[in-house]
Amino acid sequence: MNYEYSQKEFEFFIELYQMVSAYSASHPMDTGGADCEKNIQGGVEKLGQTPYLKLGVSDVENANGLVTLMGAMEVVAAVSPSLYLTAEYSMRLLGRALAKWGDEKQKQAFLNPLISGSAIGALALCEQTVNVDNEPLAATGEKQGSTVIISGRKQFVVNGPVAKVIGVVGTCDGKPAIFLVDGDAPGLSINRTEGSFGYKGACISEMILENCRIDEDRMIRCSEKEDMVSVLRLWENQILTGASLGLMRASFESARDYAKSHKTGGKPIIAYQEIGFKLAEMLTLFQTSQMLAIRAAWTAEKQPREAFDLTLCAKVFCTESAARVSGEAMNIFGSSAYFGANPVEHAYCCARYGESFGTSTELSRIKIGDAALGIKP
Amino acid sequence: MDFGFTKEQQMFKKEIIRFAKKEIVPRVQEFDLHKQFDFESFRKLGEFGILGLHFPEEYGGGGADVVTTVMAGEALGEAGVDGGLTLAYGAHSFLCADTIFKHGSEEQRKKYIPKLCSGEWIGCMGLTEPDAGSDVASMKSTAEKKGDKYILNGSKIFITNAPVADVSVVYAKTDPDAKHLGISAFIVEKGTPGYTCGEPLIKMGVRTSQTSEQFFSNCEIPAENLLGSEGDGFNMSLQTVEWDRSALLAPFVGVSTYMLKRCADYAKKRVQFGRSIGQFQATKRKLANIRIFGEAARSLIYRIAWCKDQGKPLNHLEAAVAKLFVGDWSMGPANDAMILHGGYGYCHEYDMERIFRDSRLAPIGGGTSDIQKMIISKLM
Numbered sequence: 001m002n003y004e005y006s007q008k009e010f011e012f013f014i015e016l017y018q019m020v021s022a023y024s025a026s027h028p029m030d031t032g033g034a035d036c037e038k039n040i041q042g043g044v045e046k047l048g049q050t051p052y053l054k055l056g057v058s059d060v061e062n063a064n065g066l067v068t069l070m071g072a073m074e075v076v077a078a079v080s081p082s083l084y085l086t087a088e089y090s091m092r093l094l095g096r097a098l099a100k101w102g103d104e105k106q107k108q109a110f111l112n113p114l115i116s117g118s119a120i121g122a123l124a125l126c127e128q129t130v131n132v133d134n135e136p137l138a139a140t141g142e143k144q145g146s147t148v149i150i151s152g153r154k155q156f157v158v159n160g161p162v163a164k165v166i167g168v169v170g171t172c173d174g175k176p177a178i179f180l181v182d183g184d185a186p187g188l189s190i191n192r193t194e195g196s197f198g199y200k201g202a203c204i205s206e207m208i209l210e211n212c213r214i215d216e217d218r219m220i221r222c223s224e225k226e227d228m229v230s231v232l233r234l235w236e237n238q239i240l241t242g243a244s245l246g247l248m249r250a251s252f253e254s255a256r257d258y259a260k261s262h263k264t265g266g267k268p269i270i271a272y273q274e275i276g277f278k279l280a281e282m283l284t285l286f287q288t289s290q291m292l293a294i295r296a297a298w299t300a301e302k303q304p305r306e307a308f309d310l311t312l313c314a315k316v317f318c319t320e321s322a323a324r325v326s327g328e329a330m331n332i333f334g335s336s337a338y339f340g341a342n343p344v345e346h347a348y349c350c351a352r353y354g355e356s357f358g359t360s361t362e363l364s365r366i367k368i369g370d371a372a373l374g375i376k377p
Numbered sequence: 378m379d380f381g382f383t384k385e386q387q388m389f390k391k392e393i394i395r396f397a398k399k400e401i402v403p404r405v406q407e408f409d410l411h412k413q414f415d416f417e418s419f420r421k422l423g424e425f426g427i428l429g430l431h432f433p434e435e436y437g438g439g440g441a442d443v444v445t446t447v448m449a450g451e452a453l454g455e456a457g458v459d460g461g462l463t464l465a466y467g468a469h470s471f472l473c474a475d476t477i478f479k480h481g482s483e484e485q486r487k488k489y490i491p492k493l494c495s496g497e498w499i500g501c502m503g504l505t506e507p508d509a510g511s512d513v514a515s516m517k518s519t520a521e522k523k524g525d526k527y528i529l530n531g532s533k534i535f536i537t538n539a540p541v542a543d544v545s546v547v548y549a550k551t552d553p554d555a556k557h558l559g560i561s562a563f564i565v566e567k568g569t570p571g572y573t574c575g576e577p578l579i580k581m582g583v584r585t586s587q588t589s590e591q592f593f594s595n596c597e598i599p600a601e602n603l604l605g606s607e608g609d610g611f612n613m614s615l616q617t618v619e620w621d622r623s624a625l626l627a628p629f630v631g632v633s634t635y636m637l638k639r640c641a642d643y644a645k646k647r648v649q650f651g652r653s654i655g656q657f658q659a660t661k662r663k664l665a666n667i668r669i670f671g672e673a674a675r676s677l678i679y680r681i682a683w684c685k686d687q688g689k690p691l692n693h694l695e696a697a698v699a700k701l702f703v704g705d706w707s708m709g710p711a712n713d714a715m716i717l718h719g720g721y722g723y724c725h726e727y728d729m730e731r732i733f734r735d736s737r738l739a740p741i742g743g744g745t746s747d748i749q750k751m752i753i754s755k756l757m
Contacts, residue, residue, distance in 0.1 A: 001444060002379040003683045067378045256757055276754030283753055284698045291676035295380045302381065313672045316665070368668050369661025372641045 005071055008062035013075050016050055020079045029080045030346055032200030036082065037162060040201055041120065043083040044090065048117020052076065053091045057099045057115065066297040070242055074290070077246020078253075081350040082201030084246060088239040089158035090114055094121035094167045096235055097178055101220045101228075110165050110180060122163035123178075124154035124207050125232055137229065139170030139209065141179050141219065148172060148219055150179050150187075150212045156357070160190045160205030167220070168209060169232065176228040178220040187212030198349030230377070234308060236358040237315040238300070241293045244322035244354050247347040248286040251322075251329035254344050255279060259332055275332060282328050285321040293318050309371045312364040319354035320361060326351045380676070386445055390452045396425055397456035405459045405585070409731050412577070412584040414541050418462055419469075423496020427453070428470050432478060437491035447627045447682040451675075454631020457639075457728070460735030461585030463628035464742075468537035468586075469493065471620035473500030476546045477564065480605040480613050485564065489544060501538035503547040503565075503591045504614055506531065511748045513548075513614060514557040518593065520549040525600045527551075527563060529571070529593040539574045540587040543567045547591070548614060551607045560610035564602040571596030582734030621743040622696040623681040626703045629739050630678060632732060633671030633707070636714040639729070640664055643718055654717075663713035670710045674703050694756040701749035704740035711736035 005013075023046050027039035047053055051060040055069040063069075069092075077084040091114050098111040113119035127138045139152025152170055160166065166188075167178040181188055191206045222228040256279055259270035269275045296314035300307035326348040330337045337344045355361045367377070382390075401418045408415045422428050431446040432438025441449075453463050474493040477500075478486055492498040509515040518531025529549055539545065545565045552559030565572055575590035605613065641664060644655035654660045677699040684692065715722040715729045722729040740746040 001381060001679070001683050003680045005378060064378060270754065273751075273754075277747070277750040279757060280697075280701065280750035280753035283694075283757055284701050287695065287698045288673050288677060288702050291680060292673045294378060295672075295676050298378060298380045309668075310672060313665075313669045317669050317673050365662045365665035366658055368665035369655075369658075369663075372637055372664040372668060373645060373655045373661070374641070 005068075006062070006064075009064065009068050009071060012051070012062070012068070013071055016052060016072055017075045017079065019046060019050065020076055020083070024080045024083070029201045030082045030199075030343075031341060036201035037203060040083050040086050041162065043080065044087050044120055045117040047076070047083075047087050048115065053087065053095070053115050053117060056092060057095055057111075066238070066301045067294055070238075070245070070294050070297040073239070073242025074245035074249055077243045078249040079246075080201075081243065081247060081250075081346065082199050084243060085199050085202045085239075086120060086159055086162075087117075088242070089123065090119075090121040090163070092239055093123040093125075093232065093235055094165070097123065097167055097220060097232065100231075101178070101222050103217075105217065106180065106220065113164070119164040120159050120162050121165050121167065122157050122159035122183075123167045123169065123232065124157045124160070125169045125229070125236070126155045126157070128153050128155060137169060137171050137176065139168055141170055141172040141177060143172060143216065146216045148179060148214050148216055150181065150209045150214065152209050154207040154209075156193070157190075157205050157207050159203055160207050161192045161203040166207070168207075169229070172219060176222065178228075179214055180218040180220065181209070181212055181214055185212055185214070198346065198351070198353050200346065200349075227377075230308065233359050234300070234311055237311050237364075238297065240354045240358045241296070241311070241315050241318045244318035244351065245286075245290055245293055247322045247351050247354075248282075248289060248318075248325045251326040251344055251347045251351075252279070252282050252286050254347075255282065255329035255332040269332070278328050278332060282325045285325050289314075289318040289321045309368055312359060312368050315354075315358060316361045316364045316368070319351070322347075322351040322354055380679075382444075382448070386448055389445065390448050393425070393427070393449055393452035394456040396421075397453055397458050400425075401453075401462065402457040405457065405462070406725065406728060406731065408585045409459055409461065410725060412579070414465065414587045415462060415585055416541075419465065419499065420496045422462075422466060423494065428466065428496050429474070429490070429494025430470075432474070432490055432494055436478070436486060437494035443623065443682040443685040444679060447623050447678060450624045450627030451631035451634075451678075454628035455634045456631070457635050458628070459583070459585055459728075459731060460628065460632070460738065461583040464583045464625075464738070465499075465538055465541075465586040467620070467625040467628075468502060469500045469542075471624055472502035472617050473538075473542075473544065473546050475620060476502065476562065476613055476617060477544075477604065479616065480562065480609065481564075482601075484601075485604070489564070493544070498543035499538055499541050501536055501542035501545045502617070503533040503536050503539070503545050505533060505535050507534050511744050513560065513611060516548065516550055516560060518547075518549040519553055520551050520561060520563060522551065522600065526597045527600060527603065529563065529565070529596040529598060531593050533591040535578070535588055536574075536591050537586050537588050539589045539591050540577050545591065546604065547593070548610045549593075555608065557611040558608050560614070561607045562604040562610040562613050563598055564604060565593075565596070565598055569596055569598060582731070582737050584734075618693075618696060618743075619681065619685050619691045622691075622699045623678050623685065625743060626674075626678045626699060626739075629703050629707050629736065630671055630674045632736070633667055633674070633710055636710060636729070636732060637664060637667045637671065640667065640714050640717050643721075643727075647719075660717060663717045666713050667710040670706055674699075674706070677702055694753055697749040697752040697756075700744060701746050701753065704746045704749070707736050707739045 429438035
């Protein structure tokens with residue numbers, strides 16, 4: 001047992017924080033402005049110069065796999081939620097799928113650029129009905145010789161408009177598969193989803209595939225024993241859990257600093273019990289979330305059979321805590337958080353994404369309840 | 378980081394659960410109903426080695442580390458042992474025995490620790506006063522040295538185990554003007570002239586633990602019953618906080634696992650509208666809430682335990698976070714578990730009613746949730 005990160009891990013987190021903060025200060029990534037897309041691509045390239053994108057995919061010196069990754073996720077998400085979402089959906093969804101199920105040729109062609117940050121990827125999982133947890137995949141690939149013809153319609157694809165390669169999750173011959181489609185492939189149309197509530201710098205889109213052709217060697221399969229969609233959902237839930245930690249850190253630290261500096265009635269507002277106690281509850285939720293998220297990440301690596309339920313527990317707890325902590329942070333800031341760009345306001349908006357996406361908190365609770373009742377998925 | 382337990386720890390936990398289910402749990406509801414202390418179960422805890430688990434073997438203990446000791450507390454809760462008995466165990470082993478072991482002379486250790494480990498003697502700690510709860514420095518009890526004796530005067534309140542205790546660690550001021558630095562700790566045995574206990578208080582929950590006032594009226598105790606040196610008492614009381622935030626919270630985490638199993642079993646059997654209530658999403662939601670609380674709380678208490686094993690000084694902020702979370706957030710799952718059982722959950726026949734009452738102590742005992750928020754807001 002060991003409940004602390006190593007010195008080397010701490011040093012890595014600090015370096016990562018300094019790098020992302022410095023870049024973010026000169027390259028806004030969360031305003032939703034015109035430069036965001038370009039800045040985020042630059043940010044991903046910057047991350048590619050660190051071990052960050054390799055975590056959870058390949059061995060990194062002085063790192064402890066997913067446990068280190070969860071700590072690093074918190075750091076990046078706290079500084080720039082939009083950069084985080086872009087990098088994670090590229091690397092930790094499509095990248096991990098390639099690392100786990102891809103062949104050497106696919107890894108060379110598609111994984112290496114993602115790890116280096118020179119390319120951004122996307123994974124198209126959500127169907128039109130959104131829910132792939134208890135409904136079959138609708139996108140299909142039909143083999144014709146050495147070609148696969150893909151048709152389907154996907155929603156809420158993070159990175160869709162900026163991805164060099166998109167992993168479209170569907171079925172071929174009745175079995176799950178990921179089809180690696182170029183971002184500019186004929187037959188693929190991408191409609192950017194405008195006006196998102198949070199993650200204002202990230203590109204999210206709808207995607208229509210009409211007889212989109214790829215070579216058969218661009219298809220990824222998993223083994224018969226594996227449930228590909230469940231594994232992908234687990235990874236997505238880990239991403240959203242990590243995001244929640246970062247959003248809570250940003251919200252809590254901003255609110256705490258504001259409460260120490262903002263005075264009313266002749267004293268800093270933190271001196272008022274109502275504010276001090278609110279911050280205490282926020283920190284309690286934040287620290288509890290950290291421990292649960294890290295333990296879930298550790299379990300995913302060391303005891304994978306127990307990871308699905310525990311990851312859902314972590315996802316529900318952390319995303320709901322992030323919504324509450326960021327909401328309370330808004331209250332502490334008072335009117336000043338409600339007008340104009342503010343990291344707390346953005347964190348509040350981003351936190352809402354976590355509860356709804358991945359396995360939604362409602363569906364997660366049903367699955368956790370099923371597990372308690374001994375009902376197998 | 379590594380959250381794994383050793384195989385030995387896991388096996389030990391299973392053994393405790395098996396033991397508690399067989400020897401203790403069948404008696405729990407009856408003793409709770411009659412608000413009685415279960416001496417036999419307490420003695421069995423001693424025989425099994427739980428009461429003295431973390432003390433060295435030479436004093437009759439088990440020589441276990443803190444993580445294993447916390448695990449034992451979790452196991453008792455998971456088996457279905459009531460909050461009254463686990464509270465009595467906590468007050469006995471950690472607030473009384475551990476203080477004597479840590480700060481007592483070799484003679485004091487040899488005299489008291491083996492008897493406390495075996496359960497032959499029961500211990501308690503007299504700290505709280507009617508006007509001095511978490512504000513310990515406001516304590517009014519005094520201990521005046523006269524020759525080779527101390528004369529204790531004052532009263533204590535809400536003292537777990539006091540009516541059944543053979544030995545008590547009592548805090549009193551040897552220098553009333555020195556605030557917290559004037560507090561000293563003493564060992565007081567049952568039957569000492571001038572020492573009496575009130576009638577057991579009627580409590581909402583944890584009813585099998587006996588709680589009462591302690592009265593000291595010109596109570597003469599030998600000078601050698603002083604623990605450590607005069608003025609050390611405040612720091613001694615603070616050191617119990619490490620146990621309070623780990624081992625004493627552990628049963629609440631264990632109980633959440635117990636509730637989850639009981640609720641799931643009930644939900645599978647109980648049929649309404651032609652199907653088991655487990656098939657309703659509202660039931661699954663409650664089960665999920667119970668599981669999520671348990672998983673979230675578990676890491677917090679083991680973090681405190683692991684740090685103590687590493688010899689790290691207590692991180693008071695993390696300790697307060699653990700206490701606040703377990704205290705305030707355990708209410709929801711206990712409520713969910715009771716409601717899931719419907720009318721049966723409201724009746725004593727099903728133990729969800731007792732667990733709900735027992736859980737109410739979590740945000741109160743050992744420093745209320747508001748006190749924890751004060752600590753956290755000061756330290757952040």
